[in-house]
Ligand code: ADP
């Protein structure tokens with residue numbers, strides 16, 4: 001038995017059997033690379049690495065010290081680089097394709113107070129296209145089920161033999177520009193204006209794009225004129241989307257505008273249970289409740305956690321218990337924060353306030369630019385590890401004193417201006433929900 005194994009054997013006596021089996025037993029001591037002062041252990045995946053680093057490194061170092069009578073530095077690392085690969089999502093939704101995803105159905109959609117209005121509206125449109133609410137406009141935050149509901153209706157229509165087009169604003173725009181370039185506008189118009197149901201996702205991206213707004217306006221008029229159905233989604237109420245042509249904006253509100261709010265606890269629990277059932281993941285009631293309380297709103301994030309739990313438990317051949325879940329969640333939160341960049345933050349703030357990221361980073365002094373810049377600086381300071389000089393450089397300010405002056409000003413605003421504080425909270429939440 002080598003020294004590394006010996007130490008792990010001693011450790012085994014001091015911890016619970018399940019902890020040992022789950023984590024410590026997975027460690028492999030590298031006899032060749034370890035020296036008198038450095039002990040190297042390999043773990044099979046990042047989760048075990050983190051767990052042991054946080055919980056056992058000191059303990060192992062202590063045991064080495066007792067045994068060797070001098071200090072030994074313990075290193076826990078991944079066995080090889082291929083282990084770094086992230087686990088695949090359990091149920092991967094095809095992105096960027098205009099095809100409907102058949103698994104997004106009404107029966108898979110859990111209804112609660114937060115989404116029952118939107119659900120009822122989409123459901124009734126699906127039963128009576130072109131007649132009840134036309135257009136139907138669904139809006140709400142990221143990952144709250146807008147696309148799911150829209151596609152659920154699309155699937156119903158498609159199963160009834162109707163011609164359904166599901167598209168995002170971006171795809172619609174791409175298709176439009178390609179048609180202009182290839183001289184195939186006629187075909188483009190035939191396709192979008194003659195369908196039975198048109199579903200357009202994420203309308204907020206129309207903001208400031210005039211050419212495509214005009215095209216969409218005429219598409220809308222044609223479809224509505226034929227008595228066919230249109231459904232839109234967006235991340236905010238049509239009134240709050242800036243940079244829209246007035247005639248288009250008003251038409252968004254012609255039919256019914258329904259919102260989706262973040263799910264309350266019970267709905268979250270129901271959603272988690274449903275996702276477990278669909279993905280064949282088994283979780284105890286305690287764990288389901290735990291996840292539901294920790295994740296505040298974004299349902300997509302719940303799915304990410306379930307896939308991670310599932311993947312790790314398969315990798316490590318263990319059941320998912322509460323401690324394991326807590327660790328995976330901690331890991332996920334940390335990862336999310338570490339991946340946040342000032343670019344990403346600035347982009348979200350800019351989009352929300354309808355200005356350009358470059359304006360936020362410019363020296364512009366107009367009121368709305370200063371407002372956006374303050375928010376972006378504050379959130380970057382709170383959510384990233386960047387230093388004051390780095391912030392100054394990024395936001396085009398003279399030096400760190402300029403930043404610290406701005407931060408003081410912002411703190412003052414937060415104390416005295418309720419609207420400002422609400423905006424900061426809203427945007428911080430949005431940003432931490434970025435995937
Ligand atoms: P959005 O379009 O609002 O950003 P999505 O419709 O893409 O959000 O939803 C994100 C994920 O969460 C999807 O996988 C969806 O199935 C799931 N989801 C959201 N709300 C619900 C719900 N009420 N019941 C079941 N799944 C939900």
Ligand code: MG
Nearest residue numbers: 146147148201
């Ligand atoms: Mg969506």
